[in-house]
Amino acid sequence: MTIESLGSEALERITAAGDAAALEALRVEYLGKQGSVSGLLKTLGKMSPEERQTEGPKIHALRQSVTDALASRKEAIDAAALEQQLASETFDLTLPAPERPRGSVHPVSQVMDELAEIFADLGFAVATGPEVEDDWHNFTALNMPESHPARAMHDTFYFPDRDEEGRRMLLRTHTSPVQIRTMVAEGAPLRIIAPGRVYRSDSDATHTPMFHQVEGLVIDKGIHLGHLKWTLETFLKAFFERDDIVLRLRPSYFPFTEPSVEVDVGWENVGGRRVLGGDGDAPGHGWMELLGSGMVNRRVIEFAGLDPDEWQGFAFGVGVDRLAMLKYGMDDLRAFFDGDIRWLQHYGFSAFDQPTLSAGVGARP
């Protein structure tokens, strides 16, 4: 057989090879140790130089073309096999992927984090105190002696116990005792907020026997009502992320502040929902009572061991649950403490909704 005919036969057979095994058999037949092309290569050594000059390139070319043909055919066969394999591996991707549980942060915690963030910018630290309190810190030191009518208005939960000093133990009815404890522990000047659980013997759709309050306290020199007003305006504008928050201050009474100021916020009826913002006296608007506040009573400053002629300041208190409801639209306080996973997933927040000033402290759905 001539080199040429060997070549054309080989290329023809290689192209026709149907699978990897047939191709391998051809490789062995042509290029294996005993292969016909390998045989031709071996003849080169016995040739005369002249013969080799002419035959050599031909034989090498034959080997090259067979090698190339094998490689290209192999590639084609592999590609076809892969295609076939992939075709058999098709997924129905409309089937559901594995589920990962989704967790959530409770709205009260979220709002407390938001408050901490806003007030940190105004230089306030977060302070805490016990919930099982004594009546001195909860009442007496806040200028509510035993006989004070305001004491009776607090619907207090009592324990049968007394502390070492004979003070009656109770559940704190407000976060205000933290004012006293912080002033005693840290002195002045002072800027704190004190969020936490408080308790009143009261229960309906808007009152639960346990709820959350945040207290704010500034003690310094030369602090007056104007600072209080600014702080509350600034806080509420930042919290609700609205510049049109309008406050109405009304003189009021709390034993631990003098003068005392109750703060109403203007709201607008938007599709049956009260949305904070705008002047409460405008048509379609109204006022809602939101905060209690005032200039800290001299007696309270004295009780806390500071000199009221040197230090003065303001305090305020507001319901955290209430803030959460107003901002995020819940309407039943009792659901806050039920642990219903459907509610928690609906009203709760992603772990990644960490409030920051740059992103805005609120988290939109």
Next chain:
Amino acid sequence: MKFSLEWLKYFLDTEASAAEISAKLNAIGLEVEGVEDPAESLAGFRIAHVLTAAPHPDADKLQVLTVDTGEGDPLQVVCGAPNARAGMKGVLGLPGAVVPANGMQLRKSAIRGVESNGMMCSTRELELGDDHDGIIELPDDAPVGTDFATYHGASPVFDVAITPNRPDCMGVDGIARDLAASGIGTYKPFVQEPVAASFPCPVEIRTDDPEGCPAFYGRVIRGVTNGGSPDWMQQRLIAAGQRPISALVDITNYVMLAFGRPAHAYDLAKLNGAVVARRAKDGEQVLALNEKTYTLDSGMTVIADDSGVHDIAGIMGGEHSGCSESTTDVLLEIAYFDPDRIGATGRKLGLSSDARTRFERGVDPEFLDAGLEILSALILKICGGEASEVVRAGSPPVERKLVDYEPLLVEKLGGVDVDEANQLAILSALGFEALNTQIGPGRKTWQMSCPPRRHDIEGPADLVEEVVRIHGLDNVASVALPRSAGVAKPTATPAQLMERRLRRAAAASGLNEAITWSFISEEEAAAVGGGRWVLENPISEDLKVMRPSLLPGLLSAVRRNMDRGASSVRLFEIGRRYLADGEKLALVGVLAGEKQARSWQGGKAVAFDAYDAKAHCLELLEAAGAPVDKLQVMREAGEFYHPGQSATLRLGPKNVLASFGTIHPTTLKAFDIDVPVVAFGLHLDAIPAKKAGGTFARATYAPPALQSVERDFAFLVDVARPAGELLRAVQGADKVNIVAARIFDDFRGQGVPEGKKSIAVEVTLQPGEKSYTDEEIKAISEKVVGAAAKQGAELRG
């Protein structure tokens, strides 16, 4: 308290509208909770003249009236009132009007086949009184066709919340004075000339308890007729929410509401001997006007005569000597009681009344004589009779408090500049007298003399409040708090940071944060070992004991979720446990029901087990910064856990940082839960907090250049031997080279001797400068096997 505009105008000369007055009341601290205008609720009711009345053809008790409404043809109206008759004048509700008492809208209708074009109304239907025996009968001169509201003098009613410091505003007169100071009108002080006293007081009046009752004034009025009170008084009382009873009772109520001054009228015929304010005897009883019997003690002041107690002083009168229709002679009592005593007595008896509210907060001690004269004059005018001389026992505390006041303080504390003349005008209008005022430049102190009715004034800050509230809080400008230079500094404490981080780590790991009650039932507390703090006055038995653990609240939440059809519940809470030695912060998680729902990939649903709890526990401990690799796994997680599927994680043998495991079936039963629940708890107070203000830089590190090497070992150990101990030993066999060790198999059964298990450990070795030689690896392996042998483990052949 409630009062009508008409009543207010009796004390205040003003042209202001109800809305303007309402805004001003709010502005000066008398919070308006509502304004109701009866003219609105009486719209559509007008005065009508009954022209004819004939029996209804089909109903015995009904009549068919023709009624003149002042315009157009007379209307036919069906009426069931027995007093309806031709010629009378009454009130007709026209179709479209809404009956105030029941909210029913009137319309043209047929009653038993006879057309009716409206309704003749009773007093009760219009909410003007209780009478429902018949329709309203108006005098003959009532102008037919006039709106009844106009004729009746219907006047807007304000409902105002008075703060406890302002008993002086618990009467319409005091509110008028406050309003006048604000400039919305002119105050009209009511002055009553003393009535003629025609005989000496026949009753001895004494106070034997000058502490509880410093002053007791009284007089007798004899020959009275106790009928109904006049319409003008009834209208004012009804507007104030009081039910008219009889002239004598109404008059005392009227004086209380008009002047904030409670008083009492006794039926003289029921009294016996001297009437004395004294301490009650222990165990003494009195039947009060609310028809309840109260047992008194010697801490309480009463008014009594020779036969017993007639009045719980300043709180409530006695049933026995109260005035009735047959009363002809009355003894009037107007006294001053010690506010603290009244409060203590009221609290002890659990008895509230309008009188107590006022006495407890403090009535005007200067208003005894004036009050008594007003009462006397009203009784003489309405009930007739003649008055005795006034008897006065004791004297009320009328000393005026003096307060040193710096006008500058308004700006210093109130943040608003009110000029001195203006300040003085405001304070004078409120009844404060300046004893030495200098007006003009320079720092100065005024001595202010306070009206004794203002029990709330303690010091200069109270006067600042008076000036600022009348001047207007709106005039206080906002002033920014001083701010330190630069970006705000961090304020969170390490403990706060740990809590925040844990909360978000737990939420990120798929748990939902719940907030459950701090108080639980005694049964729930018992399931976790009982609570230290038990409420004396719980709101319910379910909310009685301060939780010693967060677990019961979460288990109850699990039950509620399961009852609502949930198949998988992952909850956590961060909150306090209330223990004998204080309040300790904890994070507790519960995993209940299905970890994985049944699925096309995974087949059957998979339940949670204790290892899931362990995984969460360790992940969160790590997030909290606890030294997780140093923790020991030990038993004694608590009785509410499955004894064989629970453990504690400790840093050292005593310091328990966390516990986890499967909840004990008995506990689940107690909480009525029928799916397996695993739980874990972290004691945040036991976890060492990161130091505040530490360096940001981390320990120097460069990834090793050489590849790590893995070697597997299988050991046979006793089944009871904790695998973790073996792992720890292996890990510690060569601290330089072994960087990790991981158990990847726990096998028992074929090929493993009875009582043994095969634990397979994958050990990762990290070469340093150069690769390991075979000898080095062999040496390390020998160390591993040797360390394992000390744990009773034998290399599996």
